[in-house]
Amino acid sequence: MPANLLLVDDDPDLLKLLSMRLTSAGYHVTAVASAEDALAQLDVARPQLVVSDVQLPGRDGLALFDEIRAHHPALPVILLTAHGTIPDAVEATARGVFTYLTKPFDGKALLEKISQALALGAPAHKAADGDEQWREAIVSRSARMAELLAEAKMVAASDASVLICGESGSGKELLAQAIHKASARADKPFVAVNCSAIPEALLESELFGHVKGSFTGAVANHRGLFQAADGGTLFLDEIGDMPPALQVKLLRVLQERSVRPVGASESIPVDVRILSATHRDLDAAMAEGQFREDLFYRLNVVALTLPPLGERREDIPLLANHFLSKLGEKYGKPLNGFAPDALKALATALWPGNVRQLHNVVEQVCALATTPLIPLALVQRALRVPTVEVLSFAQARERFERDYLVGLLKMTDGNVADAARLADRNRTEFYRLLQKHGLTPGRFRADTPTAE
Structure with missing residues (x-):
């Protein structure tokens, strides 16, 4: 239309x-x-x-x-x-x-x-038919994202391991979920684990499981996440933060297609597709000996890179309105949208925290909104941008001129001759300026209680 x-x-x-x-x-x-x-x-x-x-x-x-x-x-x-x-x-x-x-x-x-x-x-993207349901959670219309999603859909048809790179908050897990939904494993489990959020001592047990009595606190057998994802997809977020000792064990699982729970004597076969993600530069990590090259090539069969929000600015209004609709329901508020200047402020702001930061900003304005239309001032508050009074050049010059004259009169205790000399102006011209701004020299003398 x-x-x-x-x-x-x-x-x-x-x-x-x-x-x-x-x-x-x-x-x-x-x-x-x-x-x-x-x-x-x-x-x-x-x-x-x-x-x-x-x-x-x-x-x-x-x-x-x-x-x-x-x-x-x-x-x-x-x-x-x-x-x-x-x-x-x-x-x-x-x-x-x-x-x-x-x-x-x-x-x-x-x-x-x-x-x-x-x-x-413009309204946010809505999945129009069944062919688009796989990526319905990803709100976008930018050409950059369209290219990435086309690649993701092609990759989803295979069982290849995919490494998703991108800054924190850019939506790497959403892309992983979309790939899973577009794959032949869509009706099987999608299991996600953040490798940087689990202590090193517990990560092996979480991934591979453990048997009862294998360590203090192991009071029962525990199925690891590999077994939980059997037949489906395991998403290893922030894989670049995985401890080196565990990288060796992960590589063995990927090669043998089986896991050995902590304390077990036998391995258990698993059928899992691996998707992983990182915000780190893995090339630099490998050069520094912090990440294994053989594991990198196992995980990086196909690489997809999510652009930061600042490189897909045409998506910002869509995302902001999408979040506003969802969060308005959460807070029980009838929110209609953003004022044009408020939406413009969002679209031009810096977003070091990417989509996650945008979501947080929209949630803050939803929580504080008192009108159906979100105003600029509320967005500026959420962005921590000071509200700036925009003056015309003539207004700014008038304000500066008056403040300058007031400063001189205060400095000279209301003595016009001294103030004119400091301003490098003759007394007649200086009196004319004082008259223009409605300033009376006598009010600035020290013995006058009403000095400005």
């Missing part, structure tokens, strides 16, 4: 040109010539994006944006501005406009901004 765009401009020639260009790009365009017509159109049919000129007859594009923000806060708006209205457009961007383009603008730039705005508001 083509996206619906509402185009607002009082120039009939430009309106016609833009309509033709956007229609040829595959969009469904509704074109109107005024803010009033645009608001009437919004009452009839809800577009997915509004593109409006700033200078309109009657109510201008900024007033139109304020109306849209009040009644349709999740609807993204792009402003088209002439040079004279750039400060207003910049201020509007700080208030939540998705972006602005300066006339004359490049057609490709407009199409790119429209694509980005629509991506921010």
Whole structure:
């Protein structure tokens, strides 16, 4: 389905040109010539994006944006501005406009901004049919992830061992589960173990099992995870953290296809497919003697690398909305989505903790949300980003000038001659500046209790 765009401009020639260009790009365009017509159109049919000129007859594009923000806060708006209205457009961007383009603008730039705005508001991926059920837990639409998932599905058809590489929190276990679901072992167990989370003394028993009395505390026979996964898939997460002594025993299991529980005299055959994952550089670990080369080649028959979240940014809005929907149910809150500026902040943030960090941020905003639409301030709080007041250049200059004059008057105890000399200005000009900012020198004398 083509996206619906509402185009607002009082120039009939430009309106016609833009309509033709956007229609040829595959969009469904509704074109109107005024803010009033645009608001009437919004009452009839809800577009997915509004593109409006700033200078309109009657109510201008900024007033139109304020109306849209009040009644349709999740609807993204792009402003088209002439040079004279750039400060207003910049201020509007700080208030939540998705972006602005300066006339004359490049057609490709407009199409790119429209694509980005629509991506921010797009719904999360849903598995459309049975062929996609295997990867339904992986929310994505990026080309990078599409290539990876195509490789994963091909690998799933074989029984080859797969090594999944990627940063912490990037979703390695989800990919392993997807490979299992796409394989012939899908109806058999999927068993996961984090090799770095289990103490070395217990890891061997957890993997291979033990017999009663084999060590202190072994009060009964225990089936290890290899036996629990028999016929299915065993996922060894953070394999790079496995102790060297245990690497030798794991290699023997992979070669012999059987396990010997701790304290047992006989081996037990197992039929298990091995998927493993690591965030470590195993080449460097092998060079340092911390990881066995023969085990590496056993595990690394096929290597898949998950990109960090920062390299698949088009997936961030999808993931954020997906998590918001799930967590809204968890917290019993009717959450409708993110405000456009809030979603933009998520999409442009740094994510050193990857998808796991994004989930944590969305969970925090869900827990604290008091309105159905998540505002920018709440996202900034969860991201630990200080809220910055965005001023125009003229406003910033005015504020600096006043603060500078106040500082001089405090320093000179309200003596205008001394303050003017420090500012390298004559007294007449200095008095004019004080008058402009409503500052009275006498109020800064030490004997005046109302000094600013």
